[in-house]
Amino acid sequence: SAYVTIMLYTLCFQHLSYHFFFVLKIRRPPRSTLSSSSAASDVYKRQAGYIEQLSSLGLERLQAEPELLRLEASRHEQELQSMSVTNYSAFIEATRCVSFVRGSATEMQQTLTGVDACLPKLSKACETFQAEAEALVEERKTNRASLTCYSSLIELLEVPQLMDTCVRNGMYDEAIELLTFARSVGRIHPTIPVVRRILEEVEQSSATMVEQLQALLRTSLQLHICLRVVAHIRRLKVFDLTELRERFLECRSSWLDSEMHVISLEQNLVTQLTKSADCLRTSMFEILSEFHAIFIETADDPSEAMCMLHEWAGTRIGDVLRELTCSLQRVNDSTLLSNILEQYMHCAQSLGRVGIDFRLLLTPIFSSRIEQIMRINLEVLPGHFLKLLQQPPPAIPPPQLHSTTQHDPLSPPLNLVASVPLSALTNYILTCLNDFRHCAPLTLAHRVARLFNEHLSAAGELLLDGSVEFKADGKMTRALMANTFFPYVTRCFNAIFQLTEHESPLALTEIGVRLLAIDQPVNAPPGAQPPPSTTTPAPGQDQPNTAPPPALRPNPPPALRPGPPPAPQPNIRAPPPPLPRKNTTPPLGPATAEIRPPPPLPGAAGIRPCLLYTSPSPRDS
Secondary structure (H helix, E strand, O other), X not given: OHHHHHHHHHHHHHHHHHHHHHHHHHOOOOHHHHOOOOHHHHHHHHHHHHHHHHHOOOHHHHHXXXXXXXXXXXXXXXXXXXXXXXXXXXXXHHHHHHHHHHHHHHHHHHHHHHHHHHHHHHHHHHHHHHHHHHHHHHHHHHHHHHHHOHHHHHHHHOHHHHHHHHHHOOOHHHHHXXXXXXXXXXXXXXXXXXXXXXXXHHHHHHHHHHHHHHHHHOOOOOHHHHHHHHHHHHHHOOOOHHHHXXXXXXXXXXXXXXXXXXXXXXXXXXXXXXXHHHHHHHHHHHHHHHHHHHHHOOOOOOHHHHHHHHHHHHHHHHHHHHHHHHHHOOOOOHHHHHHHHHHHHHHHHHHHHHOXXXXXHHHHHHHHHHHHHHHHHHHOHHHHHHHHHOOOOOOOOOOOOOOOOOOOOOOOOHHHHHOHHHHHHHHHHXXXXXXXXXXXXXXXXXXXXXXXXXXXXXXXXXXXXXOOOOOOOHHHXXXXXXXXXXXXXXXXXXXXHOOOHHHOOHHHHHHHHHHHHHHOOOOOOOOOOOOOOOOOOOOOOOOOOOOOOOOOOOOOOOOOOOOOOOOOOOOEOOOOOOOOOOOOOOOOOHHHOOOOOOOOOOOOOOOOOOOOOOOOOOOOO
């Protein structure tokens, strides 16, 4: 519409120009007006020329000049009238033309007024068109550039999908390269929405990849695979060095917990503890080796990493020792305790190669449990001995027994058969010591000796209790206990701990002094010496020595050396051979064919008493 309006205005202007040209052609101005000077200047020049001409005329000529001018004016007027009559049609046409021009000018003025009113709208429409045209031009340029870079754009748009595929298929090297490319494009074009959207999707896939890599660290990995996984996490740049170490130890701890949880489902407690020690040894060694190879060997200052590693290892070892302490409360067999101790000592010794030797922490745990078992076994000894003293002796005296192994100092004396209570007591103590010999740390020697002192002294004092009626011969029992039973028990105790006679604990010497005091006559004067033993020692057996042993020297456990080279197990000696028994059955009647053992003692931690002289095998405990 604007274009049509402009065309109409152009036609009107051409029409008016034609009419103006026609008027100017009919009445052309003088030639002087065609020059470059103005009309006033031409008139002034003609007047100046006419005045100069008059100044050159004579008087008569000057007097005749008015008449000449009048005649010339009349002539011009006649010529004008003649010309007007002759060319009257031209004047009429000129009048009409002027009228038409006047009307056309008026119409053109009105049209121009309307055009002037429409010009702001036209200008605004042109500006809008120009802006839209520029946008279209830019869009066209963009489309042409997109068409030129079509293959590159397709590759860029396929980056999120391609990275997701790489992450799901475990192609982490390719995924990290795509992530690096996407981040570089994002830094170059941070304001483009498509680039920002691609970068967001790539970062989501990167988070998924980090979770998958951490899940891999929670599984069993070889060292080279673990190195690759940690290298991938480092290249992702999502954790700093300290946080990466913490995440690594956290993930590997989760793997260790899962392995220990599988072992905890084992029904047999001893098998569970043994497998736990093996799992702890292999898994901890693997984790410590991986951490050392990844974070310590390549670090400029490994002190911080070493502190973090030792703190984590100390926490894990502390948890294991607490669980071990609780689990050992359900183990009552010293043989099983010895096996468990051997496994955990081997575990601690192996971990000592990487600086985590906790053998010193195992000794008090096992020593406490062994002492507890021995205390439970010996607590019932006085009460059971009292019941045996109150039982009537056999009607037929025991026969004279002979043996070819009396030269062995650990062989039980044959004269103990004369007292049924002491025979049963000897059997029970030998059973406790035979069970104890499999796991007898030297640090327990004095504490176990104090337990023997306490309970054997209580058992000996029962022989002096006048309020109790005894069926057995109390005098013979006191003599056998002081002169035969106690020296034999002392030799067996020293054999368990591999001690010499001079290294015997002081608590055992106190037992001998008390038993000798019990063997003295009740009404003896003060200072009287105890009578000699009425029992005859067996052939090949030395006379019992009732004199107190010389001063004792302490036997502290040897100091432990952490780390390589491997040191022997602390305070744990190889178990001595079992205490021998005799297999001699006297030819007596059915009622007295052998010495009947006492019934099982309540609360004896699963240890049952055995018979004296009735075990066919020397290794029977």
